[in-house]
Amino acid sequence: MxxxxxxxxxxxxxxxxxxxxxxxxxxxxxxxxxxxxxxxLQAASDTPIENIQNVPKESKLPKIWLLVLLGIAIGFVMGGWTGYSMFQSVIGDRITNNPNPSLANKPEIVATIKATPKNQPISTKSYIVQSGDSLEDLAQKLCGNSEKWRDFVVVNPSLIGRESALEVREKLIIPQNCKGE
Structure with missing residues (x-):
């Protein structure tokens, strides 16, 4: 140099x-x-560009569409991530705030709604919660199987998120697959 x-x-x-x-x-x-x-380096053609304004410009339309599509894609990604984050925080709060650790490892409850014909009356039996009751105890006593506690949550949607915190004198619907009182 x-x-x-x-x-x-x-x-x-x-x-x-x-x-x-x-x-x-x-x-x-x-x-x-x-x-x-x-x-x-010398230019490939020997004709110099005299005025830069005479050079043809390419259309901006494809670039604009590309930016619009990029914005839409970013919107979908951010919306999906936000929804996923909110879902994870709700589930995480339910697991960490659950005072009964035995219920934390149980699978999620999935309810299936079946249509019933209009001419068939639905008979519902209920139970009033007593002091010391738990969903597992009620499932064992009323259904004969403590694993059917999930059925109580399905027919009593107000129990979702507080499966281990039953209130005394609370009225619960007994699932139809249980024998009842």
Whole structure:
């Protein structure tokens, strides 16, 4: 590299640098010097561009559509992520705030609603919660199987999220697959 080109320091403005390091601010200008020493290439065609305004411009319409599509995609990603995050926070709160750890490891409750004909009356039996009752105890006593506690939650949607916190004198509907009182 030759140091014949005089440069101005781009950082502090020191003028007529002949070396690669500015004596005022210790900035290395060797890259700038090497770029200026590169040979200038000739254009492929010998016709010079006289006026830059005469160069045809490409249409902006495809770029605009690309930006619109990119915005829509980003919107879908952000909306999906927000929904997923909200779902995870609700589920996480239910698990961490559950005072009964035995219910935390049980699978989620999935309710299936079946249509009943209009001419068939639906008979519902109920139970009034007593002190010391739990869903598992009620399922064992009324259904004969403590694993049927989920059926109580299905027919009593108010229990979702508080499966282990029954209120005394609360009226619960007994599932139809149980024998009842």
């Amino acid at each position: 030759t140091e014949s080109i005089k440069l101005n320091c781009p950082v502090c403005g020191y003028q007529d640098l002949q070396k690669s390091i500015c004596p005022n601010c210790d900035t290395d200008v060797s890259l700038l010097r090497s770029l200026l020493e590169l040979p200038i």
